[in-house]
Amino acid sequence: MSKRDYYEILGVAKGASADEIKKGYRQKAKELHPDRNSDNPDAEAQFKEANEAYEVLKDADKKAAYDRYGHAAFEGGMGGARQGGYGGQGDFASAFSDVFDDLFGDFMGGRGGGRQRATxxxxxxxxxxxxxxxxxxxxxxxxxxxxxxxxxxxxxxxxxxxxxPDTCPTCSGMGKVRAQQGFFTVERTCPTCSGLGQIIKNPCQTCNxxxxxxxxxxxxxxxxxxxxxxxxxxxxxxxxxxxxxxxxxxxxxxxxxxDHKLFQRDGNALFCRVPVSVASAALGGDIEVPTIDGGRSRVKIPAGSQSGRQMRLRGKGMPALRGGSAGDMFIELAVETPVNLTSRQKEILREFDKLSENNNPESSSFFSSVKNFWDSMKS
The missing domain is CATH 2.60.260.20 (Urease metallochaperone UreE, N-terminal domain)
Known part of the structure; x- marks a missing residue:
């Protein structure tokens, strides 16, 4: 059976340039690869046929001979013939390696991707x-x-x-070596230079x-x-x-x-918990509080203040990292119950407690709600 025209096999016109021939082979290699055509029994033969065509047309001398004599150029001693023809595995490796980087360059890092002379x-x-x-x-x-x-x-x-450094003799400076495994060319890091592409014959004694x-x-x-x-x-x-x-x-x-002993931070805001006596919270007054810059500020406590009440000191917080106005500082009151009372103090407090039945609105409201709850449970 007569052989098909090499240009026809690669899908390019006669007289095509080297780039056009390579592009044609690249497309055919993708299209006909046996791994992509497991249901086509002819795929392997067609793939080898494309490889044979590219092996001839990629070489300027062989291409010139083929253009002049056709397939006869490689038959019967016309020159350029190889033992076993152009369909063997060794020739496939040669041809396929030329487009290996085009097909798998992104996956393998491209030709010479392992070279790292300086990291x-x-x-x-x-x-x-x-x-x-x-x-x-x-x-x-x-x-x-x-x-x-x-x-x-x-x-x-x-x-x-x-x-x-000298060029690595094993990989010729590529940083990777190739090995043929069936239809595939496998790249791995060069064992001699560890992927650097260079070796040092006389290492520096200081840094080895x-x-x-x-x-x-x-x-x-x-x-x-x-x-x-x-x-x-x-x-x-x-x-x-x-x-x-x-x-x-x-x-x-x-x-x-x-963490700070006096201040708690939340973004650009600062919080300072200040204890005050029962009398100060009830009567009101002024207190002196510290600020993060080492200064002092006077704060007015409203009469009748409860624990948890906050007063704001504008601009006394943390500065903004990238400019802008500073945050605020918040003073939180903690009404402190006195301890270790003397007999006289206890006596005064008992008298005060009797006189302040109508001065604790929150307590009155709470216990009124408790009484209503119990009454509802009984009924």
């Missing part, structure tokens, strides 16, 4: 605890960070004297070829006013040094604001 350093995290006062004012803080820095002995190259060494660094960090727990500050280029001269990673400072 970026890792980002680092530093947890910093500060006081509420420091969060209010902002501060300049010096921290010590254990990290990797570029080796000065080899200028980060990893080789003695800063020499350039890594191009970096471990060292503690002192850094000055600007903590802006208004930070709160969870705030993240990024210091670009202050992370771990890259391998073999690669770019440096970043350092991230995570802020944790400590």
């Amino acid at each position: 970026r350093g890792s980002d680092l995290r530093y947890n910093l605890r500060i006081s509420l006062e420091d969060a209010f004012k902002g501060m300049q803080k010096t921290i010590n960070v254990p990290t990797s820095v570029g080796c000065t002995s080899c200028s980060g190259s990893g080789a003695v004297g800063g020499a350039e 070829g890594a191009g970096r060494v471990e060292k503690d660094r002192s850094l000055s960090v600007n903590i802006p006013a208004g930070v709160e727990t969870g705030t993240r500050i990024r210091l670009a280029g202050e992370g771990e040094a890259g391998m073999r001269g690669g770019p440096t990673g970043d350092l991230y400072i995570f802020i944790e604001v400590e």
Whole structure:
């Protein structure tokens, strides 16, 4: 049976360019691959036929011979013939590898995707605890960070004297090696260079070829006013040094604001719980309260104040992190019951209690509701 025309097999016109031929083969390889045509018994034969056509037409000399003599160019000693023809597995590997990256480039990382002559350093995290006062004012803080820095002995190259690394002989600098398994070409990381594409024949004695060494660094960090727990500050280029001269990673400072003995924070608002005596709450008056800036403010207590009552001090809270007006401070009253009373104090309180039957509206309302509840249960 006569062979089909190679151009017809790939679906391209005679005289097609190399790119058109490659594109045609790529489409046919996808269309006819046996794994996609398990229900078509002829798929494998057609796939090999497309491979044979591409093996000839991709080569300029073979293509010229085919254009002139047709299939006869590769039969009976016309030159260019190979033992076993062009349909063998070895030729499939050669042809298919040319479009392997086009078909699976996104999945495998593309041709040469494993080459990483210089790798970026890792980002680092530093947890910093500060006081509420420091969060209010902002501060300049010096921290010590254990990290990797570029080796000065080899200028980060990893080789003695800063020499350039040599191309890996196993993968020719690709960082990956290929192996043929049936119809597929499988890529894996080069075992000689671990995917770097380069090897160092004379490693630097200081860093053992890594191009970096471990060292503690002192850094000055600007903590802006208004930070709160969870705030993240990024210091670009202050992370771990890259391998073999690669770019440096970043350092991230995570802020944790400590609890305060006097103030509780909620966003930009501050709360301060202030105990007051029964007499002060009943009669009213002025009290002096602290503020987060270290100052003092006088607050007027209305007569008859109950526990939990709040008074607002505008602008006395935490500053906004990215500008804007400061938050407010809230004073919460806690009416304190006296303890360790003297006999005279107890006597006065008993007398006061007798005289204040009509001065406790909340108690009167509560016990009136209790009486109604009990009466309803009886009926």
